Amino acid sequence: MIGLEARGLNYSYGTKQALNDVSFSVSSGAFCALLGPNGAGKSTLFNLLTRLFVAAEGRIVIAGHDLRAAPRAALAELGIVFQQTTLDLDLTVQQNLSYFAALHGLSGRTARRRIDAALDQLNMRERAGEKARALNGGHRRRTEIARALLHDPSVLLLDEPTVGLDAAARASITEYAHALADQNKTILWATHLTDEVRPEDDLVILHRAKVLAQGTAREIAGDQTLQDRFLSLTGEDA
Template identity: 50%
Template sequence: MSGAAPALEVAGVGHRFGARAALADVSMRVERGRFAALLGPNGAGKTTLFSVITRLYDNRQGRVAIFGHPLDREPSRALARLGVVFQARTLDTDLTVEQNLLYHANLHGIARGAARVRIAELLDRVGLSDRRGDKVRTLSGGQSRRIEIARSLVHRPELLLLDEPTVGLDLESRADIVAIVRALVRDEGLSVLWATHIFEEIDPADDAVVLHRGQVVASGRAGDLARPGETLADAFRRLVADPGRAAA
């Protein structure tokens, strides 16, 4: 849509933990209907940035807007369009799959009848309709992750943040999670910010931002970050080893 605000805009964001700067003048954006990768090693500031975007951390430096709604002035309108899958597992393992999803729907004020219909749609999309009545503790790690993705979509957000969603999963489960999210982008026009350090999950055509020591050291199409003869992993190692040469 010409002239429309991006799904996510982060401008000049900084965040400190005491004397330590966890984020310093971070600026980036996620365009509507795009799969964007936030690449960075452990400790780069990816989770801190997600915490600022989701307002878990009250940030006073810089600006965050979701579909043009400033997070500081219109938090309800901004966050209503946002879904999140955090790195830490957050499902209640003593409840069934459906109970977990119904609880989330209730938090968003969705009537129970409508919630059940939406849950059925989402469980079908993530391939777990047959586990609806099972307790979460009986699921594998990959299945639990798929349920968390379904839960994040119950209220029909237009932007989805995923913080290291495949960490600790086997190759098949990782591939399943990536495929589900990419299908949402392709089929439903969902905008996605995918934080990872696993380069195999990123396609050359994806938008990418490289975060290192709380600073953006490179951004652009993932395939353009690499020099001739380099893989994305090679480019990443170069960028985080010598951020000053990111544009070289």
């Protein structure tokens, strides 16, 4: 089954083409890295997938729902962690999540149950009472991932979620995202760092608005390291 599918997406800012006939699909429950250097078009693609932008042509299907024909059903299956942190720093972890749960129409016992489950999933329950401002970068990211899970989406988009984190926090966030895929969430993980991609991960390489390669990272790397393969495909260092 397909968790996320993009077909024939084009997008331009004036004369600047940011996406050029972009097509790829991610199997349900797979971890897929979207690898591309700065300016490749990753954020533009995320803006189309979340319907912040609407593509004139092409098709996006989220957990079986066409984003154009059935936007509410499609977006209900989508969780998103944006590149910029979007927590209210003056609220506690719990309050940040409660507020978001309310936006999704969750309240009372259901909201509390979902919040506890999401905090447990990210190992953040003991920090529920701390203000977001007091958390380090890794814990803030974990809170944002927990928040993105509250409405139980089947597809989770993460836009360069490790930017600004130290190596230990980076490894830990990557690990949590893989664990979510193991629990059958479909994950699309944008990054410009080849060391965040595991050989068994699905991989889409985006460069200058185009998909250059798609497959497992192992297949795409062939007999090279992924870093060397990426460099030879794009002529850029990752």
